[in-house]
Amino acid sequence: MNIIISNASDKPIYEQIYTQIKGAILRGECKDGESLPSIRALAKELRISVITTKRAFDDLERDGFIYSVQGKGSFVAAKNKEVLREEYLRQAENKLEEAIELGRSGGLSDEELKEVFLMILKGE
Amino acid sequence: MKGLLLKNFKNILPTIAYYAFFMLVFYVVAILSENIVMFTSVSVVLAISVPTSAYVMDEKDNWDKFVLAAGVTRGQLVRSRYLFAVLCLIPLWILSLVLIFILPSGVRAENVIIFLLFDGVELIMTSLLLPLEHKYGADKSRIVLLLLVVIAVFACVMLGTLLHEKIMSIGMTVWLAAGVLLAGIAAMCASMAITVKICAKKDY
Amino acid sequence: MQDCMRVKGLRKNFKGFSLEDVSFRVPRGCVVGFIGENGAGKSTTIKSILGLVNADAGEIEVFGKRMREIGREEKNRIGTVLGETCLPENLNLKDLDGIMKYIFTNWDSEKYFQCADRFCLPLDKKIKDFSRGMRQKVSLAVALSHKAELLILDEPTAGLDPVARDEIIDLLYDFMQDEAHSILISSHILSDLEKLCDYILFIHDGRIIFEEEKDMLTEKYGVLKCTEERLRELDPKSVVGFHRGEFGVSALVKLDLVPRSFVTEKAGIEDIMLYFIRGERI
Structure with missing residues (x-):
């Protein structure tokens, strides 16, 4: 798994870690139950603070991507298909919402947007 | 305490050969001239310069800061300095004592007086010097040190003259010398208490 | 903790x-x-x-x-x-x-x-x-x-x-x-x-100015570059300090008190320290 931190990025560092680990899990690069590097080891490798790393891991755990065992570290949570589906659905929804907003602010009618949507869906 | 003393000894170790040579030369001179003053005078210089140079090194090394941060108390630090000064004196005293017995002219009261007197002077000077060093630093105390040596030597010479001209009886002089030694011991105790107080107030 | x-x-x-x-x-x-x-x-x-x-x-x-x-x-x-x-x-x-x-x-x-x-x-x-x-x-x-x-x-x-x-x-x-x-x-x-x-x-x-989680600092503060008039539009409480330049001012601002319409840059610890010490107050 690769994690690349950019200090120039607008995104906070914990968010960068969160997105990249989540991505790796969703893409199946990390297998169920695989152990993740410890928070402190990762902090050292990435040259960031422990709290920053911890925050990313806490968020990942909250969202069900990883689980941690006291004294043993963190592991990739067994993939719950439903959770994954929900996650993708949520992201898709967000993108669609964005698209609709963009369209409306550009003066397109809902009918026109629907047409575009169906057209893309059909693969034209 | 052990660590503090060990550090002092290791610190002065490189210069010890130089001191030893110095001592040897005057030891021989003392034997040849059958006068232990030759050796005890040098002892006074050594008794003061060895602990002083150890202190100067500590000052340069910021050693006090280090050991205090390491949990050594200020009291322990001060006591270790006094102990070190006394430990430096002991070999000198033993050597002078041996000298009294091995001189070809046999054990003479004059030499015993000198022995007692100089021991007392060494103690008094150490007890003056250590509080000064802790209060004002080794650099400023050095001038005082020089002054002290001059006064001490002058006092000893005066006493020697008195003795020579038989103004005082031998018996009385022995008592006087012993008194100086006792005063030296008392001064050391008082001086240590003062230095402990000085250091308690000090900001390192 | x-x-x-x-x-x-x-x-x-x-x-x-x-x-x-x-x-x-x-x-x-x-x-x-x-x-x-x-x-x-x-x-x-x-x-x-x-x-x-x-x-x-x-x-x-x-x-x-x-x-x-x-x-x-x-x-x-x-x-x-x-x-x-x-x-x-x-x-x-x-x-x-x-x-x-x-x-x-x-x-x-x-x-x-x-x-x-x-x-x-x-x-x-x-x-x-x-x-x-x-x-x-x-x-x-x-x-x-x-x-x-x-x-x-x-x-x-x-x-x-x-x-x-x-x-x-x-x-x-x-x-x-x-x-x-x-x-x-x-x-x-x-x-x-x-x-x-x-x-x-x-x-x-000789006084503690703050003790703060480092990540919070970068979330809390930002550097704003604008004209002095525009800076004055802000709530004085939101500006920690500012530097006057020949072509405008730059200021360290508290992000939660600044309207979105002001575009800010990320503030590093060095920025934060400098504005706190040397920045002018409004």
Whole structure:
């Protein structure tokens, strides 16, 4: 798994870690139950603070991507298909919402947007 | 305490050969001239310069800061300095004592007086010097040190003259010398208490 | 989170300088970066904690006990590096090992020689022949070799080149692999702290300006560049300080008080420090 931190990025560092680990899990690069590097080891490798790393891991755990065992570290949570589906659905929804907003602010009618949507869906 | 003393000894170790040579030369001179003053005078210089140079090194090394941060108390630090000064004196005293017995002219009261007197002077000077060093630093105390040596030597010479001209009886002089030694011991105790107080107030 | 160290109401008066009511904490398992100008009171604070300076007032707690009441053994659980090297220069590293055995109750010779080896420090050479970087490493090797749980480091990277600094930071990261370990580190070199620290403790003119989680700082503050008129539109409370330039002003602002229409840039610790100290107030 690769994690690349950019200090120039607008995104906070914990968010960068969160997105990249989540991505790796969703893409199946990390297998169920695989152990993740410890928070402190990762902090050292990435040259960031422990709290920053911890925050990313806490968020990942909250969202069900990883689980941690006291004294043993963190592991990739067994993939719950439903959770994954929900996650993708949520992201898709967000993108669609964005698209609709963009369209409306550009003066397109809902009918026109629907047409575009169906057209893309059909693969034209 | 052990660590503090060990550090002092290791610190002065490189210069010890130089001191030893110095001592040897005057030891021989003392034997040849059958006068232990030759050796005890040098002892006074050594008794003061060895602990002083150890202190100067500590000052340069910021050693006090280090050991205090390491949990050594200020009291322990001060006591270790006094102990070190006394430990430096002991070999000198033993050597002078041996000298009294091995001189070809046999054990003479004059030499015993000198022995007692100089021991007392060494103690008094150490007890003056250590509080000064802790209060004002080794650099400023050095001038005082020089002054002290001059006064001490002058006092000893005066006493020697008195003795020579038989103004005082031998018996009385022995008592006087012993008194100086006792005063030296008392001064050391008082001086240590003062230095402990000085250091308690000090900001390192 | 449990606190490894707590300082409350620390005061010390010197001629021309005083520490005023310094309070902060070092949470267990965290690194606290102590920043401020030269003479702001970092070293005095650290020395007061360690008992090298007699504070006029204040309460210092370490490992849940009052500092004044802890014994030698517990004080040995604190490792220190105090700016300039505080070790006998006439000795070599082997001699030093022999002495430290008696100074620290928990002295770990093996660890010490490992550290020396890792830093490539010669064992037979006198410390006075070492470069500044090497001396600093010796100090750190000693601090790390008596089973310390808390490191108090005053400018451990001062005067070192970037490579040596990086090695020291690396070592500190290693130390922090243990969750029970904590560090209070003061430094001028903010980039070192920017990486390592969980919290930033900022002192200015003998007073603590803030102690804040480092990530929060960058979320809380931003740098705004605009015209002076536009800056005046803002709530004065939202502007920490600003610099007037020939072509406009730049200001450190509190992001939660600034409307979205103002575009801000990320503020680094250095920006934050500079605006707090030198920025003009509205």
